[in-house]
Amino acid sequence: MRRIRAAAVGAVTLSFVLTAAACGGGTSGSEGSNEQPKTLTYWASNQGANLEVDKKVLQPELDKFEKRTGIEVKLEVVPWSDLLNRILTATTSGQGPDVLNIGNTWSASLQASGALLPWDAKNFEAIGGKDRFLESALGSTGVEGQDPAAVPLYSMAYALYYNKKMFADAGIEKPPATWEELAETGRKLSKDGKWGLGAEGSNLSNNIHQVFVLAKQHGADFFTPDGKADFTSDGAVAAVKQYVDLMAEDKVIAPGNAEYAQNQSLSDFAKDKTAMVLWQTASATFKTQGMSEDEWGVAPAPVQSGEPGRGKATNSMVAGINMAVFKNTKNIDGAKKFVKFMTSDEEQVVLNKAYGSIPPVKAAQQDPAFSAPAVAVLRDTLATSATALPQVPEESQFETVVGTAVKNLFADAAAGRAVTTESVRAELEKAQQQMPNK
Amino acid sequence: MTTTTAALSAGERTARKDDPGAAPRKRRPGRLRRVGLPYLLLLPALLLELLVHLVPMVIGIVVSFKELTQFYIRDWGTAPWAGLDNFSLAVDFDAPVGKALLSSFLTTCLFTVLSVGLCWLLGAAAAIFMQETFRGRGILRTLFLVPYALPVYAAVITWAFMFQRDNGLVNHVLHDQLGLTDSAPFWLIGDNSFIALLVVSVWKGWPFAFLTLMAGLQNIPKDIYEAAALDGAGVWQQVRRITLPALRPVNQVLVLVLFLWTFNDFNTPFVLFGKAAPEAADLISIHIYQSSFQTWNFGTGSAMSVLLLLFLLVVTGVYLRFTSRGRKAADA
DSSP states (O other): HHHHHHHHHHHHHHHHHHHHHHHHHSSSOOOOOOOOOEEEEEEOOOSSSSHHHHHHHHHHHHHHHHHOOOEEEEEEEOOOHHHHHHHHHHHHOOOOSSSEEGGGGHHHHHHTOOBBBOOOOHHHTTTTTTGGGHHHHHSSSTTSSSOSSSSEEEEEEEEEEHHHHHHTTTOOOOOOOOOHHHHHEEEHOOOOTOEEOOTTOOOOHHHHHHHHHHHHTTTOSSTTTTOOOOSSSSSHHHHHHHHHHHTTOOOOOOGGGGGOOHHHHHHHHHHHEEEEEEEEEEEHEEEEEETTGGGGEEEEEOSSOOOOOOOOOEEEEEEEEEEEEEEETTTTTHHHHHHHHSSSHHHHHHHHHHHHHHOBBBBHHHHHGGGGGHHHHHHHHHHEEEOOOOOOOOHHHHHHHHHHHHHHEEEEEEHHHHOOHHHHHHHHHHHHHHOOOO | OHHHHHHHHHHHHHHHHHHHOOOOOOOOOOHHHHHHHHHHHHHHHHHIIHHHHHHHHHHHHHTBBBEEEETTTGGGGSSOOOTHHHHHHHOTTEEEEHEEEEEEEEHHHHHHHHHHHHHHHHHHHHHTTTOOTTHHHHHHHHHHHHHHHHHHHHHHHHHHHHHHHTTHHHHHIIIIIIISSOOOOOSSSSSHHHHHHHHHHHHHHHHHHHHHHHHHHHTTTTHHHHHHHHTHHHHHHHHHIIIITTTHHHHHHHHHHHHHHHOOHHHHHHHHTSSSOOOGGGGGHHHIIIIIIIIOOHHHHHHHHHHHHHHHHHHHHHHHHHHHHHHHHHHH
């Protein structure tokens, strides 16, 4: 009897303790401190072919950092499918990492939550100054006029990758520079089960990246200057229609691509089934697919006419990864030191070389590794003709609703249903109605 | 409950018999201990239940009355109260959000009815056939339970591969080998996605019906069948007159459980279609997920969840009342 009672009392005590511990979360100080100056937790995004590759690339650098500063960095590589939800959870509970990578298009959305350390002049000074970074990369770090929520870490841009063997077989000499040329080239290539262009019709983010650039080329934006959703302007409708028409009208994209969302178009490319893809820094993936560097070529992504440039001649979004610090870190100085280390000229060269991306740090771009033709196209695009996605807090909602609209239109096109200006406008109208009222 | 009361009165009786005029004060701690111990033993489970079920539920209900967007998630106590705004947004069926929710709800209803019906039908048929002893029965039984034993994610990912249009097994058989369709159909986008979802759901759900009904069948005495057979009842008559009425209590629970599982199923559509399910297969759970996590509007998402909870409570209540009354009438 006594033993049972003791056990019961023990169990009750334990459950009280558990309850208390669970409820105790999220109450730690909201501003950073230096209570734990010897350790840092770092959530890295998945940049390599898989999570293991990332660990192999990053761990030696983290060891280097520990040797120099005595700060141990605990690394966790978070897959893209989980990263945003993990960040949201960490924001809500206050139990996040100290330093983390974010997709640069999320900057404004996450900035609005107030969980990230703002990079004001003083903080930028601590990592060597704002002017070390490329202008276009800084354009994707938060709402204009506010202190950035993150600093650029890896930069990427869209380009047109083409399969040299398939081009040679079809007697095509040079990659297309405009959409018209692309459709024409694509038609020549699309026969006998082979197709001109690949697309990821069910990948919402990819859809957004493509139609955003096309909207720019039509002189339209998906948000008004004061940040209201504006999805149904003539330019936006024309842009979405032009993209989906590559499957519906020009028939240079295989209908099956409408359900692609896991980079299947890249494996089609590697298997000589698709001749072109519009992609950001695809070189590392091609390598894992078994393609050697001389099997594919790269050219600037197409424009409506003329040369890529600013405004209507935009041919890429500013893609990339930013590095942010959680405001409630217990090692604020260490976190800044770590960001300084990762954005130093030396580390920028090492890391971006490993991932096939472009350093957003100007000095690091001087390294000869980034002058190879494949990388130079991306570098020049970033410097001269890439535009940041809308820096508004509702950016992630925009990606979901408009990305889904494009996905639905691709499904229509794939099923042989007509894609008209009206049907495009109707889908975009539906998307816009789902945006929160402001 | 009755046991406790009985034990209690028995205890009182003994106490009175032992010591009729004694001070009750002396006895009280012992009695209290005896009465309190079950509650004390239940306490940890109760607290954990509170922690993992009730507290989150209450928080969810509170959140449904708040305007909880990304601007407030860091300290959601500061989110402004929205009153009934989230609810009126969700049930305004003329506006896009309400309309989408309603269509998702109706899709889910249709899906649930079909899935539960097919699961039950397949399960019942297989269970009845498996009553006969024949060679290979054990192997078949094991085989039938495989979908139930597989981890959901692994199984559904495999289905997603099989349903791919260009390289999937389903189209390879239907289109390439049997030539049943003019062009290879899509299963993961467009209207066919409803069929794909239904197939996976039935595949995943029917072994449970099979297992439960098989257990139920074991309890029907064999001699009833023998007597019926002697009286000239055929197999179909035996099934209709003996098996089904005898399975009634099992069915009552089975159908309810299958209904709740299917109606709430999140994993299957999420793994099959990813973050944006096609409209034809936009089940309510995934719709709510998208309304909260994808658009970061947790207030509206919670309001939808609360509505779903209310609906399921009502359905369960009505169902139990209705079926229990029917059973009582049958018993009487």
